[in-house]
Amino acid sequence: MTAPIAAIILAAGKGTRMKSDTHKVLHPIAGRPMLLHLIHSVAALEPARTIVVVGAGREQVEAAVHPLGVETVEQVEQLGTAHAVLEAKPALDGFEGDVLVLFGDVPRVGAGTLARMLERLHAEDAPATVALGFRPADPGAYGRVIADSEGRIDRIVEFKDASPEERAVTLCNSGLFAARAADLFDLLAKVGNDNAAGEYYLPDIVTVAASAGRHSAVIEVPAAEVAGINSRGELAAVEAEWQRDRRARAMAEGATLIAPETVWFAYDTRLGRDVLIEPNVFFGPGVEIADRVTVHAFSHIEGATIASGAVVGPYARLRPGTVLGEDAKVGNFVETKKAVLGKGAKANHLTYLGDAEVGAGANIGAGTITCNYDGFFKYRTNIGAGAFIGSNSALVAPVTIGRDATVAAGSVITRDVEPGALALSRARQEAKPGWGTRFREVMKARKAAK
CATH class of the missing domain: 2.160.10.10 (Hexapeptide repeat proteins)
Known part of the structure; x- marks a missing residue:
């Protein structure tokens, strides 16, 4: 029997780099707000629940998603991505199934990819989490996913913390995850904020799972499918x-x-x-x-x-x-x-x-x-x-x-x-012979006299 599915979509950021009064995730791609592209992909899986985590500009987002039957929860304080996902925990109280954690500004993830994430989650080796990885042309400052040939993750390393050998790895972390609800919220509760920004980072659930003796897995997609939009x-x-x-x-x-x-x-x-x-x-x-x-x-x-x-x-x-x-x-x-x-x-x-x-x-x-x-x-x-x-x-x-x-x-x-x-409804046409010639002569004389 297939487990029920819930999706948590993070859309609480201010999106200041867009320099717009319109919420970032409501800027359109091909005539539809980017967030609604993602919700459409999720809907193809027939989820039991879809929850958008909102913050700044919440009224705009709510007006866009509530007519679609999508729920919202508010992240009042911006304390990181792990904290944002935890804000959805009360709304999913009693939910027993799989959870997809997605970003509203990463709109091109397809339903097929989401299905692959859930399929990998239920593979024989039963990973605690499944991450979505990609190989960009320029890995730049993306976090690196250190994994074996079978896709079992050893660790996810932020670029600033990575060694030269780790930076040479081209498999990068998109930040999108799948996990069973019970596992997800248990792992999130153990994520700390001992980092330069003092924030709770979602990818740290991989490290928390590993410390408990459980592994995570990664599947790869083309870079274009997980392109984020911030400007x-x-x-x-x-x-x-x-x-x-x-x-x-x-x-x-x-x-x-x-x-x-x-x-x-x-x-x-x-x-x-x-x-x-x-x-x-x-x-x-x-x-x-x-x-x-x-x-x-x-x-x-x-x-x-x-x-x-x-x-x-x-x-x-x-x-x-x-x-x-x-x-x-x-x-x-x-x-x-x-x-x-x-x-x-x-x-x-x-x-x-x-x-x-x-x-x-x-x-x-x-x-x-x-x-x-x-x-x-x-x-x-x-x-x-x-x-x-x-x-x-x-x-x-x-x-x-x-x-x-x-x-x-x-x-x-x-x-x-x-x-x-x-x-037929128009004025009757009349002709006045010689009028045009006389008019031009008068006007030419008047102009010459000036």
């Missing part, structure tokens, strides 16, 4: 790594990215097969794209659903609530918001469609806008199938344009148009 620069580096991985996956799954390094995905972007994405396209959260869609360069898409065969851009902006039907087209410098375009509908250029429904096969001329806001409320515009909206038209909502109706170019439409009708 804007590190945030950008993790974002770049995430984007590289996502682009590679998109192409492996059948999408064509002409200039992959210029395309930016959100955490939940979904792409079909044979999708063509040109350079400099940005996807915000909530985008779903079906097969055989073309997204031309410099388009910005968020919260939109795009059906097969549709074409977007270049220079299009699709905002949340946009739905494009099969073979629909939204062209250059077109913006949509809460707009549904039916099969084959077209808005090829220079148009704003907000709070609108456009029927199948309708054609929206250049410069058309739906006037959906009166300064207080939003209203809808309905355009029937096969309708033709002439260029530079303003449709003042709420208004309905009937099926197969035509709106003449330059019209301001304030009343419903019946199906098949022509709606």
Whole structure:
């Protein structure tokens, strides 16, 4: 029988190096707060409990995680990572299972890695703790994990305390651990703070376990998976790594990215097969794209659903609530918001469609806008199938344009148009022969006299 799982995520630090009013762990990667990336990975294991240890800025963190059913406990005094984990002990009173100890600013740890940690914890040699190790290109000042070829840890040494031989070891400590609940809190209770900072360090549980005759184990992961984020620069580096991985996956799954390094995905972007994405396209959260869609360069898409065969851009902006039907087209410098375009509908250029429904096969001329806001409320515009909206038209909502109706170019439409009708609303054109010539002569003379 598999033991129940609890996760303790440490997020009590102030994150001063971010120089931000936003809590460090709420800064986004691919459009989602980094902490929520980690919680998503944990959720894949179906944990019985997930607890975030909060401190400075706790209100922000609580507002982000409580709607997900995640609990929080407060670390009032910042006395070190071991102390932070102990703050979760009362919340886990009576819990008998495995505990993962994670960091909210180390967001890319995957569910597969977490499962490996728990699997190693229950191996035949029954380690007291399992640490997550990595081998960075530059080990620098990371703590070193001294372990044998089987991954049994002899000791974890802080860089400042390491000998030259120990510093030559490339296996470093990420600070992430797994342990049985009973073992974890027993070990933590015995961790001291006899160090330069006077803090209680989580990795010391390895030393405490060893003093009791029990060993710990380490499993390794790529350095990118345990990259910590403490500054804007590190945030950008993790974002770049995430984007590289996502682009590679998109192409492996059948999408064509002409200039992959210029395309930016959100955490939940979904792409079909044979999708063509040109350079400099940005996807915000909530985008779903079906097969055989073309997204031309410099388009910005968020919260939109795009059906097969549709074409977007270049220079299009699709905002949340946009739905494009099969073979629909939204062209250059077109913006949509809460707009549904039916099969084959077209808005090829220079148009704003907000709070609108456009029927199948309708054609929206250049410069058309739906006037959906009166300064207080939003209203809808309905355009029937096969309708033709002439260029530079303003449709003042709420208004309905009937099926197969035509709106003449330059019209301001304030009343419903019946199906098949022509709606024309513009000033009558007049011509005054010779007026332009006389005007220029007068103005030239006036200018010469100055």
